[in-house]
Amino acid sequence: MSDSVTITASExxxxxxxxxxxxxxxxxxxxxxxxxxxANRRGxxxxxxxxxxxxxxxxxxxxxxxxxxxxxxQGSYYFPVLKIYPETVFGGDFETExxxxxxxxxxxxxxKGGKIYWAPIRYSYGTVNLDLKQPxxxxxxxENLLGTDDQARDVxxxxxxxxxxxxxxxLILTVISSIVGIAAGAIQGYFGGWTDLLFQRFIEIWSGLPxxxxxxxLASVFQPSFWMLLGLLLLFEWMALEGVVRAEFLRTRNxxxxxxxxxxxxxxITIIRRHVxxxxxxxxxxxxxxxxxxxxxxxxxxxxxxxGLPPGSxxxxxxxxxxxxxxxxxxxxxxxxxxxxxxxxxxxxxxEAIRDAFDPRKTMQ
Amino acid sequence: MALLEIDxxxxxxxxxxxxxxxxxxxxxxxxxxxxxxxDGETLGLVGESGCGKSTxxxxxxxxxxxxSGDIRFEGEEITGMDFDxxxxxxxxxxxxxQDPYASLNPRMRVGEIIGEGLQIHGIADGAELKDRVMxxxxxxxxxxEQYGRYPHEFSGGQRQRIGVARALxxxxxxxxxxxxxxxxxxSIQAQILNLLQDLQEEFDLTYFFISHDLRVVEHVSDRVAxxxxxxxxxxxxxxxxxxxxxxxxxxxxxSAAPVPDPTRKAKRIVLQGDVPSPIxxxxxxxxxxRCPFAQKICSEVEPQLEFDGDHGVACHxxxxxxxxxxx
Numbered sequence: 001m002s003d004s005v006t007i008t009a010s011e012x013x014x015x016x017x018x019x020x021x022x023x024x025x026x027x028x029x030x031x032x033x034x035x036x037x038x039a040n041r042r043g044x045x046x047x048x049x050x051x052x053x054x055x056x057x058x059x060x061x062x063x064x065x066x067x068x069x070x071x072x073x074q075g076s077y078y079f080p081v082l083k084i085y086p087e088t089v090f091g092g093d094f095e096t097e098x099x100x101x102x103x104x105x106x107x108x109x110x111x112k113g114g115k116i117y118w119a120p121i122r123y124s125y126g127t128v129n130l131d132l133k134q135p136x137x138x139x140x141x142x143e144n145l146l147g148t149d150d151q152a153r154d155v156x157x158x159x160x161x162x163x164x165x166x167x168x169x170x171l172i173l174t175v176i177s178s179i180v181g182i183a184a185g186a187i188q189g190y191f192g193g194w195t196d197l198l199f200q201r202f203i204e205i206w207s208g209l210p211x212x213x214x215x216x217x218l219a220s221v222f223q224p225s226f227w228m229l230l231g232l233l234l235l236f237e238w239m240a241l242e243g244v245v246r247a248e249f250l251r252t253r254n255x256x257x258x259x260x261x262x263x264x265x266x267x268x269i270t271i272i273r274r275h276v277x278x279x280x281x282x283x284x285x286x287x288x289x290x291x292x293x294x295x296x297x298x299x300x301x302x303x304x305x306x307x308g309l310p311p312g313s314x315x316x317x318x319x320x321x322x323x324x325x326x327x328x329x330x331x332x333x334x335x336x337x338x339x340x341x342x343x344x345x346x347x348x349x350x351x352e353a354i355r356d357a358f359d360p361r362k363t364m365q
Numbered sequence: 366m367a368l369l370e371i372d373x374x375x376x377x378x379x380x381x382x383x384x385x386x387x388x389x390x391x392x393x394x395x396x397x398x399x400x401x402x403x404d405g406e407t408l409g410l411v412g413e414s415g416c417g418k419s420t421x422x423x424x425x426x427x428x429x430x431x432x433s434g435d436i437r438f439e440g441e442e443i444t445g446m447d448f449d450x451x452x453x454x455x456x457x458x459x460x461x462x463q464d465p466y467a468s469l470n471p472r473m474r475v476g477e478i479i480g481e482g483l484q485i486h487g488i489a490d491g492a493e494l495k496d497r498v499m500x501x502x503x504x505x506x507x508x509x510e511q512y513g514r515y516p517h518e519f520s521g522g523q524r525q526r527i528g529v530a531r532a533l534x535x536x537x538x539x540x541x542x543x544x545x546x547x548x549x550x551x552s553i554q555a556q557i558l559n560l561l562q563d564l565q566e567e568f569d570l571t572y573f574f575i576s577h578d579l580r581v582v583e584h585v586s587d588r589v590a591x592x593x594x595x596x597x598x599x600x601x602x603x604x605x606x607x608x609x610x611x612x613x614x615x616x617x618x619x620s621a622a623p624v625p626d627p628t629r630k631a632k633r634i635v636l637q638g639d640v641p642s643p644i645x646x647x648x649x650x651x652x653x654x655r656c657p658f659a660q661k662i663c664s665e666v667e668p669q670l671e672f673d674g675d676h677g678v679a680c681h682x683x684x685x686x687x688x689x690x691x692x
Contacts, residue, residue, distance in 0.1 A: 027472070027515055256468035257478075260531060263426050263460045264482040265452035278472045 036357040043353020046346040053343075057164035064121035064157035067100050073114035081119075090114070101127075121145075123154035125161040125314035137322070137329040147331040149322050155332065159339050161314035166343070169230065170296040174288060177234055177295070181241035182277075182284060188242070189249025189280075190272055196246070203239060211236045212301065219307035229308060233298050240291045241284050248280035255279075286358045289351030293344055300340065316340050367401035368539060368571050369425065374398045374434035376420050380644065393643050394420040395431070396595035399670075402539070407565070407572040409586030409603065411579055411618065413640055417595040418575045419463075422541045425573065426460055427451060438539070456486060459532035463544035465524035469516035475502075475527055476512040482535045501530040505560060522553035529560065533568070541573045546581060558585055579622040583607055588675070591615045594643055594651040599684070601676040611676075611684035613656050650681065658682050658691050 021034060038044050062069060067080040071090075078085055080100060087098040090108045098105050100116070109116055123129065123144070129152045132138045136152035146155035188199045218224075218232055252258065253276060261271050302308035303317025316336055323333025375398075377391035394417040402408045412418050423429040425436060427443065436443050443454055462468035469478055480498045483489045489497050499509045505526040516524055525545065532540050542561065546554040562585065564570060576582050582589055583603055590600040591612065599612040610616050617634040636655045641647050647654050653663035662681050670677040671686025678684025682691050 029471070029515075029517070256462040256464060257470040259423070259428050260460065260462065260468055260528070261470075261481065262428055263455060263458075264485055264531075264535070265455040266481065266485050267448075270485070274473075275470050279470070 033357045037353050040353040040356060043349045043351075043356075046349035047353070050343075050346040050350060053163070053346075054167055057160055057167065060160045060164050061119075061124075063119055064123060064125070064154070064160050065119040066122060066124045066127040068116045068118050070117040071100075071109060071114060072117070073109055074112055121154065121157050121160075123157040125153065125158045126312055127154060127157065128152045129154060137326055137332060139329070140331055146335050147329065149319065149332060150326055150329075155319070155335055158314045158319060159316070159335060162316045162319060163339060163343065165226075165309070165314060166296050166299060166316055169226070169299050170292045173230055173233055173237055173295040173299075174292045176230070177237040178241050178284070178288065178291065180234070180238040182245050182281075184238065185242040185245025186249055186272055186277065186280070189246040190253050190268070190276060192250065192253070196250075203242065207236075207239050209236075215302060216305065216307050219302065223310065224308070225310060226313075229299070229302070233295065233302075237291070237295060237298070240294060241287055244283050244287055245280055248283050249276055252276045252279050282358050286351075286355040289347055289354055293347050293351070296344065296347075368404040368439060369402040369573075370435075370437040371401070371425070372399050372435040372437070374421070374424060374436065375432045376417075376424050376429060377432045390644050393595050393646060395424060396643075396646070397434075398592075398595070398597055400590060400597060400600060402571060402573060404538075405565075405569055405571055406587040407574050407585050409574045409576065409582035409589040410592060411576060411582050411589060412592035413618075414577060415640060415643070416592045417643070418577075418592055419543050421592070422460070422543045422573060422575045425541055426455070426458055428460070452486075456482075456535040457537055458539045458541070459535065459537035460541040460543060461525070461528050461532050461545040464548050465521050465528055466516075466548075468528050469524055471516055474513050474515060475507075475519075478516070478527060479530045479534055482531065486535065488535070497534070498530075501534055504533065504564070505530045506556075520553075521549055522556060525549060525553075525557050526560065529557070529564070533564065536568070537570070539571045539573070541575065543575045544577070545574070547576060547578060554581065561585065579607075579619060591618065594641065594646050596651065596679065597670060597677075598652065598679045599677065600670070605676050609676075611678040612652075612680050613658050613683065614652050650679075660689055660692065662689055 021030070026034075056063065061081055065081055069079070069081050071078040071080060073090055078089070080098070084097045086092075086096060087094040087105060087108075090098055090105065091112065092098065092105060092108050100106065101122070106116060129136075129138075129144060129148055132148065132152055133141075136148050137150045138144065138148045138152070140147040144154045144156070146159065149155055149158065184199070188196050215232055215236075219229070222228055224232065258271060258275050261275050266274075299308060300315075300317035300320070303315040304321045306318075306321065308317055309315050316339060319332060319336040320340070323329075323336050326332055374395055375393075376395040377393050379388050380390045380392060381388050396417070398421060400408070410418050410421065420429060424431045427436075427446075431444060434444070438454060438458060441454070443451065446454065473481075476495065476498050479501055480489075480494050483494055483497060495512070499512065502509055502511065507523060507526055507530070511519075516527065519527065525548075528545075545561070546557050549557060558581065561572065565572065572585070574582060574585055586603045588600065589603045589606040590597050591606070591610075591614065592598070593614050599606065599610065599615045601609075606615065607619065610619055613634075617636050620634045634657070637657075638655050641651065641654060647664070649662070649664040649666055650656070650659075650668050653659040656663065660682065666681065668679045668681050668686060670679045671684060673685035676685070678686060680686065681688050
């Protein structure tokens, strides 16, 4: 025995100290993946740019709003963005909410030494610019930097809100469809046999359905709200990950460590959760950015066709449709195209970087 | 009483083909194996690749459900047991796998891997669990500070020690070592074999030692069973097999084992042809197409294991059951 006690390979001398990320201990493998992701400059910077844009868009109300952020009136502060104040508060006549865009209301406030602090863009996504000098859609001007759409709404404001709703919608859809897809793929792959056979036939039929037509039919029967649309798209989007997870489970369930767990008497649920899922997630994770891209594209195409979000919602697809209907106003189409192309490109770059970071051939070295 | 008794164990894997998954045949991986393992002994199981050794070993733990036959452990029939009762049995029977790189979950720390059985069976948790795992680490020759490491930080031999510790954690009596050292370097093989033997003495373990390496089996086994195409063709105490192997297949197998002596000129029995397909094994004695002694009866009647004391041979021509003379 003495000979065996002394064997301690030099490789095991490396400790996992210093492998911490967001305050959590991570495995050396994860650390290496993180490094590999950072080393991909394009993906890494795309990630940060996208993150900044997304966080900014989360505060869209502060960036683009037709109500002032702050009104300093007679020694007190008012926050019209957060709260509704009747015009009477500022000495006006009406009990209704103050129309801050009205010259009269602005005069009411400033006359008594009050100050109005506006958002950088003085339009919300639904604000109709009533004093356009040209008929809508009007071209870019100092007032409307990217022009207005055919209903005299500021394009820049709509793009900001549209970006937010697209990404949020995509993220929520990705998360829910991933959960459903991973659960379905896990059951199918782990149990195999008849479960797998029947489920696979069902998926073949289900994925053979012309989804856009179905969505259009369903969307024209129901007036889709945000959540309704999410549910409709979920009907098909979950299959994106299902196949990968199934394949990973089929592979992983035959590994010896799964057999060892079974020999120890570990139950199926625990085996899936502890042994199979974490090892199958690697492949699923690399697909997530592309699922997100797919989700965003699906929403945009529905919006473009007019079967998407309720009318009036800020949406990039709807802007594209306007661009198509108003070729004489190229700023509509060009803006929508650039925003969509930019957003999707960033996501593709991020996705590629993640995929490469998780590539076993790279991380093994 | 034998610790483990196997009675006409059969495992057939169905082969399906065509659109409706029609069954077209069976891979007869284990085709009627009966043997017993005594308490505290090491039974070696040898045979070529694909002869059903591993399938047999896995059937014993019901990692693969046998098609038919009985497995009795300590006199209890385990083939029909439900999950909960089987789980209790699993504390007593464990397995060590061949590939130390595939048998450890890469995402779990060594401590978690070894302690999983203790945790699942509710035997220990918290500090006690850690203490017991530490003790196991020391037992298999690893250091305590390696508790928090991940498998990829270890060498093959060390990983196999982790696998041994995992099998020992529940105080198992019976351990299936499925090619436990085949994937290791020769020098490491010796270390692991010595470790297994030390542990056997200390904990009174019973091993079912599966290997294709005859020298390894000779080194560790009390008795040796030789398997060919899903059947046991010869079983005897280890020294008898090596000195007095009767079955032509045993002799061919032994003559193929390399001996580290360059001056020795051994007469090598070279078998003709390949191992026949287990889907459609030959009639009679499944070894007869390759057997240099085969006669008419060999292709017609399947020989049964006939015993002379503790030496069993399944052959028409050699051994206790011989009915015809070799020509």
